[in-house]
Amino acid sequence: MIVLGKSIEKWIQDYPLIRDLVHLKEVVWENPVKGSQSQSELSYNDILEAEERFKRFGPYFKKVFPETNGIIESPISEINTMKAKLEEEYDTQIPGRLLLKRDDRLPIAGSIKARGGIYEVIKHAEKLALGHAILKKDDDYAILADKKFTEFFSAFHITVGSTGNLGLSIGIMSAKLGFNVTVHMSSDAKQWKKDLLRQKGVNVVEHKADYSVAVEQGRKQCEKKLTCHFIDDENSNDLFIGYAVAALRLKKQLDEMKIKVDVENPLSVYLPCGVGGGPGGIAFGLHHVFGEHVHCYFAEPTHSPSMLLGLMTGQHDKISVQDFGIDNLTAADGLAVGRPSGFVGREVESIIDGIYTIDDQRLYDMLRWIYNTERIKLEPSALAGMIGPVVTKDHLESKSGTHLVWATGGKLVPQEVWIEDYLKGSQ
DSSP states (O other): OEETTEEHHHHHHHOTHHHHHHTTOOOEEEOTTTTSOOOOOOOHHHHHHHHHHHHHTHHHHHHHOGGGTTOOOOOEEEOHHHHHHHHHHTTOOOOSEEEEEEGGGOTTTSBTHHHHHHHHHHHHHHHHHHHTTSOOTTSOGGGGGSHHHHHHHTTSEEEEEESSHHHHHHHHHHHHHTOEEEEEEOTTSOHHHHHHHHHTTOEEEEOSSOHHHHHHHHHHHHHTOTTEEEEOTTTOHHHHHHHHHHHHHHHHHHHHTTOOOSSSSOEEEEEEOSSSHHHHHHHHHHHHHHGGGEEEEEEEETTOOHHHHHHHHSOGGGOOGGGGTOOOOOSOGGGOOSSOOHHHHHHHTTTOOEEEEEOHHHHHHHHHHHHHHHOOOOOGGGGTTTTHHHHHHHHSOOOOSEEEEEEOBOTTSOHHHHHHHHHHSOO
């Protein structure tokens, strides 16, 4: 089999880690170009601008989603009992504190995708309303809930391709504003996510193929309509910057907890990774807020190590896991991506410390452990970061300070689905 002009054997010769990836082994890859010169055209000012837009929409969020109190943000939990469980199970010590960033509790969409997805929708809505002179920036944005605005937005379409959680955030937010919204869902998307979107008035188109096909079909559908805005999880600056705002919020939360981040107290962050937008945007924001004192690691399923392949080889979106016979079938539906975002890969290649892969059974084990120890319910993909402090300690430079696992989703998972996943975990 030939991939980009080279045999699989030659790829393995050039990048020996591919042999383990092909055999679905858990691996840790250290990024050799961390700290190199960034080529990004995005800046810290873009993050600040996004935060201001979120603030303008605060009154609207408060009116239509009262549970937000005007801000889409998640709490932090210190998980000492889970830390002890990890140390016991893996016969190791995790230096410093272990925190869980609870994006599973983000309001509206119950996952990390509520950040970037909702941001791109509100930015598009604001642009339309300002452009048609029915809104001014100094207005109270609560008026966007009025019938005048929902009728106005109903003339416009929003389309997205998704494995699940991005579709939820885009669909719920777009439908609430009044847009006609279509979500193209891949074969691995959970049925309950499709059902929930339909309940919210979203048009769901199901595909028998994987994530990349769902995205491509969504793009093609949107191109046929002048009034359609396609949200591209693989290449969107707006999604990326929406995620990055999380870093500003995290800085404030750590300050309130009196947690220092400096050379003696580094911050290590473990982020589940699918196509790359969510973890990439957050890593970008953390890099701008904390500089050299933050260390970001991405976590991917052993069956879907697409970002690792793309970054390690430098081929980004030109290469896929299927090229190497890896099936891209995983219980972590939000991470079931065979081809990474080239845009995100180039944005993060100089700022992340590394990537590790994790087996599905380990996800189920930790889903059970986090509930047994902390009474926290997460979905499988949200546990990909949990093993980070253990595996990076063995393979990369040992870090003390603060370890923060980013829990990406779980709040909206139906109880019967969560119980099925819980029962798959070991005691």
